[in-house]
Amino acid sequence: MEKTIGWIKKYKVFLLMCLILAFGLFLRLYGLKDWLHFELDQARDAILVRDVLEKGWREIPLLGPRAGGSFLHLGPLFYYLMILSAWIAGNSDPISMVWPSIFFGLLNIPLFYLIFRKIFSGSKNAHFWPLALTFLAGTSSFLVTYDRFAWNPNLMPFFSSLVILSFLRYLESKRASDKKSFYWAFGIGVSFALISQFHFLAAVALPLILGLTAFIVYLKERYFLGWRFDFRVLAKDILAFFLAFIVFQMPLWINEWVSQGSNLGGFMQTIEDKQGKDKLHSVAEQLIQNVGVYPKAFYVSVTGFSLANMPTILLNPKPDVICDNFCREGLLLSFVFLILFFGLLFGVGNKIFSLFTKLRTRADKVSRTENQHFEMLILLLIWVMIAWWSLYSQSFNLKPRFYLFSVVPLWMLLAFSLRFFLDRIKWGFIFSLIIVLALLGSNFYSLFLRFENLKSAELIDRYDYEGDEVFPFSEGYPVTVKQERAIASWMEEKYRADQNKDEESLLMFWAPSFYYRPIAYFLEDTELGDKVNYFSNNPVWSKGKYFAVTRGTKPESFFKKGREENFEVVDYRLFGTLAAYELKLTDKGLETAKKNEKKFLSGKKLKDPAREKAKCLKNPKPDCRFTWGDIFLTLE
Numbered sequence: 001m002e003k004t005i006g007w008i009k010k011y012k013v014f015l016l017m018c019l020i021l022a023f024g025l026f027l028r029l030y031g032l033k034d035w036l037h038f039e040l041d042q043a044r045d046a047i048l049v050r051d052v053l054e055k056g057w058r059e060i061p062l063l064g065p066r067a068g069g070s071f072l073h074l075g076p077l078f079y080y081l082m083i084l085s086a087w088i089a090g091n092s093d094p095i096s097m098v099w100p101s102i103f104f105g106l107l108n109i110p111l112f113y114l115i116f117r118k119i120f121s122g123s124k125n126a127h128f129w130p131l132a133l134t135f136l137a138g139t140s141s142f143l144v145t146y147d148r149f150a151w152n153p154n155l156m157p158f159f160s161s162l163v164i165l166s167f168l169r170y171l172e173s174k175r176a177s178d179k180k181s182f183y184w185a186f187g188i189g190v191s192f193a194l195i196s197q198f199h200f201l202a203a204v205a206l207p208l209i210l211g212l213t214a215f216i217v218y219l220k221e222r223y224f225l226g227w228r229f230d231f232r233v234l235a236k237d238i239l240a241f242f243l244a245f246i247v248f249q250m251p252l253w254i255n256e257w258v259s260q261g262s263n264l265g266g267f268m269q270t271i272e273d274k275q276g277k278d279k280l281h282s283v284a285e286q287l288i289q290n291v292g293v294y295p296k297a298f299y300v301s302v303t304g305f306s307l308a309n310m311p312t313i314l315l316n317p318k319p320d321v322i323c324d325n326f327c328r329e330g331l332l333l334s335f336v337f338l339i340l341f342f343g344l345l346f347g348v349g350n351k352i353f354s355l356f357t358k359l360r361t362r363a364d365k366v367s368r369t370e371n372q373h374f375e376m377l378i379l380l381l382i383w384v385m386i387a388w389w390s391l392y393s394q395s396f397n398l399k400p401r402f403y404l405f406s407v408v409p410l411w412m413l414l415a416f417s418l419r420f421f422l423d424r425i426k427w428g429f430i431f432s433l434i435i436v437l438a439l440l441g442s443n444f445y446s447l448f449l450r451f452e453n454l455k456s457a458e459l460i461d462r463y464d465y466e467g468d469e470v471f472p473f474s475e476g477y478p479v480t481v482k483q484e485r486a487i488a489s490w491m492e493e494k495y496r497a498d499q500n501k502d503e504e505s506l507l508m509f510w511a512p513s514f515y516y517r518p519i520a521y522f523l524e525d526t527e528l529g530d531k532v533n534y535f536s537n538n539p540v541w542s543k544g545k546y547f548a549v550t551r552g553t554k555p556e557s558f559f560k561k562g563r564e565e566n567f568e569v570v571d572y573r574l575f576g577t578l579a580a581y582e583l584k585l586t587d588k589g590l591e592t593a594k595k596n597e598k599k600f601l602s603g604k605k606l607k608d609p610a611r612e613k614a615k616c617l618k619n620p621k622p623d624c625r626f627t628w629g630d631i632f633l634t635l636e
Contacts, residue, residue, distance in 0.1 A: 016131055017113065021106055024138040027447065028102050028147050035454035036481040037149035038094045039474055041065070043517035045150065049082050050092035050525075058629025062255035063263060065152050067200035073263050073625075075197025076251050078152040094481055097150045104158040105147030109138040111161035112411065118168070118376065119415045122369045123422055125429065132436050133418070137411050141304030141446035145471050146404060152198045153401045159195035159202075160408040164379065166191050167210060170237075171217055171375050175225075185237035189244025197249075201405050205386050212386075213379045220374065224359040258630055259620040281314070281396055288313050290395035292334075294388040295341035296469070297403040298410050302439055304446025306469035309334050312396075344417050345381070351420070352377050377416065383409040400470060446470065453478045458486070458576040461552035474514040477551060477577045484515065487549060487580045488522035490573055494582050495528070495545045504543045508535050510558060511549035515578070519549065539566050539585055539593035540600040546583040555579055566592055 008015065038046075045065065052059045060083065063073035081100035089096035116130035123129070137143065146154045170184035188210070196203035246253070256264055281289070292310035300306055309330050311323035323331065355374040359366055387406045391398060403410070418435065422428040450470070456462065457478040465477050473479075495507045507528060511519055516534050523532040539546065546567060548558040552574050558581065559567075566589035571582040585593060616624035 013127065013131065017110060017134070020131075020135045020138050021109055023135075024106055024109055024144070025102070027139055027144045028105060031451060031454065032098070032148060033095055034458070034480060034482040035148075035451070036094055036098065037471075038481040038484060038518050039479070039514045040517050042094065042097075042150055043521045045079065045082060046092060046094055046097060046521055047517075048079060049086050049097060050521075052083050053086060053092050058627060058632075060628045062251045062258070062626050062628065062630075064197055072200070073255075074152065074200065074203075075193075075249060077194055077197040078155065081155075082150060094150070098148070101147050101150055101154045104155050105143060106138075108143075108158040108161055109134060111158065111165060112137045112408075114165055115161060115408070115412060116415050118372060119412065119419055121372070122367075123419060125422075129415075129418065129422070129432070133411070133415055136436055136440055136443070139440075139443060140302065141443045141450065142301045142400075142403075142407065142470050144447060145450065146401075151401075153404050154198075156195060156198050156202060156404045157407050159191055159198065160405065163188065163191040163195060163206065163210075164408060167213070167379065168372065168375060171214075172372070175221065175371065179233060181233065182236045182240040186240040186244045189241035190248055192241075193245045193248035199401075199405060201387065201391070201402060205390055205405070209379070209383050209386050213375070213382050216378050216382075217375055220356075220359060224363045254631060255626055258626045259616075259624060262620045262624065282316060283393075285313065285315050286392050286395050288315075290389065290392040292338060293391070293395050293398055294384065294406075295338050297400075297406065298341055298344075298413065299337060300400060300469045301403055301407045301410050302414055303442040304470055305442060306467075310338065344413055345384070347420055348377050348381050348413065348416065351416070352381065376412065380409045380412050380416070384413070400472065454480055456576070458483050461577045463553055475512055475551065479515060479577055481518070483575045483578055484518045485522055486575055487578060488519050488526075490575075490580055491519075491547050492523060492526055492528060494547070494571070498545050501545060502543065505531070506541050506544045507532050507547070508539070508541060508544035509533075509547040509549065510535055510537075512551075512557075515549060537561060537563070538596060539589050540596040542585070542590055542593040542597065544585075544593070546585065548581040548583055550579055550581070552577050552579045555581070565589070 048059075048061065061076050061079055064076040064078050066073050078100075082097040085099040086092050086096045089099075113130055113134040116133045117126075120126050120129045143157060146157075166184055166187040170181055170188055172178075173181040173184055192206055192210075195206065252263070256262075289312065296306055296309075309327050311321050311327050311331070314320045314322065327334075352374065355366070355370055355377075358370070359374070384406060387402075391402060394402075418432045421432045421435075425431055450468075453462075453465065457480050461477065465473060491507065491509060495501070498505070507523065509519070509523075509532075510516070511534075520532055520534060524530075533541070533544070535541075535544075535546075548567075550558045555572075566586055567583040568586055569581050570584045573580050613630070616626070617630065
C-alpha cells in the first residue's frame with residue numbers, strides 16, 4: 001500500500017493529466033455520432049476526401065480550403081489529416097473525418113499545462129493552479145465545441161500553443177547562449193508553416209507578432225543584460241526557420257509551379273478585398289465598433305457565454321446609438337466587463353513596465369522566471385493587439401471562429417490575472433478558486449444547453465433559439481447529421497417508390513444553402529449516384545422527382561418567387577428543425593421544366609470534372625484546383 005501511495009504521489013501530475021484528458025475526450029465524443037455538425041464546408045471537404053478514397057492518391061490536392069470569400073487557397077495539411085483519418089477508418093463517413101480535430105484538441109491540453117506551468121512558476125501552489133486551469137481550458141465550452149467537428153480553423157489552438165512554446169524555448173536558448181538554438185528556430189518554422197495552413201489570419205498576423213516580440217526581447221537583452229548575438233548563429237537560426245517553412249509548405253510551391261503562380265498571386269488582393277469588405281460602415285465606425293470585439297472574444301472563450309453586448313454607434317448620415325432590448329438589459333454589465341477587460345490589459349502593461357524598470361535599474365537581480373514572464377507578457381500583449389485591430393474592418397460581422405487564433409493568449413491573460421491575485425491579494429487563493437469554479441460552472445452549463453439543443457433538434461423546432469456566441473447556428477437554428485441522413489433516406493425511399501420513373505428520371509431537390517450539399521452527399525453515397533441533382537429555383541427536368549427541404553416551422557420559405565405555380569405538395573415529413581417535402585410538377589411546372597432542360601444539360605456538360613481540369617491545365621486560374629496526379633500529367 002505504501003509503495004502504491006508513493007507511486008501515486010510521484011506520478012500525480014501524470015495521473016491527473018490522464019484524468020483530464022479522459023474527461024475531455026468524453027465531452028468531445030458525447031452524442032457525436034448523431035449530433036455532429038456537418039454542413040456546407042464540411043460536406044465540401046468530405047466530397048474531396050471521398051474522391052481520394054475512391055479514385056486513389058492521384059486525387060490528393062496540392063492546396064487546402066479557400067480563405068473565406070476569396071480565391072486564395074490555404075495549405076493542404078487539413079485535407080491530408082482528414083484523408084489519413086478516413087483511410088485508417090476505411091470509409092468517408094463524416095464521423096471518420098472529425099478525428100484530427102479531436103486528436104489535436106486533446107493534444108493541446110498538455111500544451112496548455114506547459115504554458116500555465118511557466119506562468120505560475122515560483123508561486124504558491126505552483127502545481128495546483130496549472131492543473132486547475134488546464135482542466136478548465138480542456139473542458140471549456142468554446143474549445144470542446146470546435147473540436148467536435150471537422151473545420152480547418154479548429155486546429156489553430158493546438159498549433160498556437162506549439163508556436164508559443166517553441167518561441168519561448170528559442171528565447172531561453174538564446175539567453176543561455178545555447179549554440180543549438182537553430183533547432184528551436186526550425187521548430188518555430190515548422191509550427192508557423194503548419195498553422196498558416198489553417199487560417200488566413202495566422203499566415204498574415206503571426207510574422208508580425210513573432211517579429212515584433214523578438215525585436216523587443218533583443219533590445220531588452222542588448223541594452224539591459226549586455227547580450228551580444230553572433231551573426232553566424234543568427235544566420236543559422238534564420239536559415240533553419242526558412243528551411244522548415246519551405247519544406248512544410250512544399251505542396252503550395254509545387255502548385256505555384258503547375259498553376260503558374262495563380263494562387264499566391266492573389267495573396268495581397270485577398271488582404272485588400274477583406275479590408276474593403278464592409279461597404280456599409282465608415283472606417284471610424286468600424287474602429288469604434290472594434291473596441292468591444294476582443295473583450296467579447298475573451299468572455300466567450302473563457303465562459304462559453306457572451307457577457308459583453310455593446311451598443312452599435314453609427315456616425316452617418318447622423319450620429320446614432322443603436323441598442324436593442326437585449327443590449328439594454330445587459331448594458332451596465334457590458335460596460336463593467338469592458339472596463340474589466342481593459343483593466344486586465346492594463347495589468348499586463350503595468351507588469352511589463354515594472355519588469356522593465358527592474359531590468360533598467362537592477363538587471364542583475366532579475367530572475368530567470370521574471371525574464372520569462374517579461375517575454376510571455378510581451379508576446380501575449382502583441383498577439384492580442386495585432387489580432388484584435390487587424391480585423392477592425394470586419395468588426396460589425398466578426399465570427400467567433402476568428403477568436404480561435406487568439407484563444408491561447410486569451411487563456412494566458414486569465415492565468416496571469418490569477419497569478420496577480422495570488423501574489424498581491426491577501427485572500428488571493430480563495431478569490432482565484434472562486435473564479436475558477438465559477439468559470440467551470442459557466443462552461444459546463446454552456447455545454448449542457450448546447451447538448452440539449454442538439455438533442456432536441458431532431459425532434460422539435462423550438463421556434464426561437466437564442467443567439468449562440470460560441471458557434472452560431474448557420475441559419476439560426478441547430479441541424480444535426482442525424483437529421484440530414486434521415487432526410488436523405490426519406491428522399492431515396494420516395495424516389496425508389498415512384499412507379500413512373502424510368503432511366504431518364506432524376507432526383508431533384510432544393511434546400512437552404514448550408515444544408516443542400518450535406519444531403520446531396522448522403523444521397524450520392526447510395527446507388528442513385530449521379531441521378532441526384534440540386535435545383536436552385538425553377539424546375540429544370542420534366543422527368544424529375546422533386547423534393548424540397550426547409551425549416552420545420554417555416555415551410556413557406558420554399559414557396560416564393562413564383563415557385564408555388566410550378567409545384568404542389570404530395571407529401572411531407574417533419575425532421576425536428578427541418579421539414580422535407582415531396583413535390584409534384586404542375587402543368588405550369590412541366591412546361592417550365594421542358595424549357596429549361598437544354599440549359600440544364602449544357603450546365604452539366606460544362607461542370608464535367610475532366611473538362612474543367614483540361615481547361616485549368618491549359619489556362620490556370622485562381623479558382624482551379626490541382627492534385628498530385630496533375631504533377632505527373634504535367635511531367636509526361
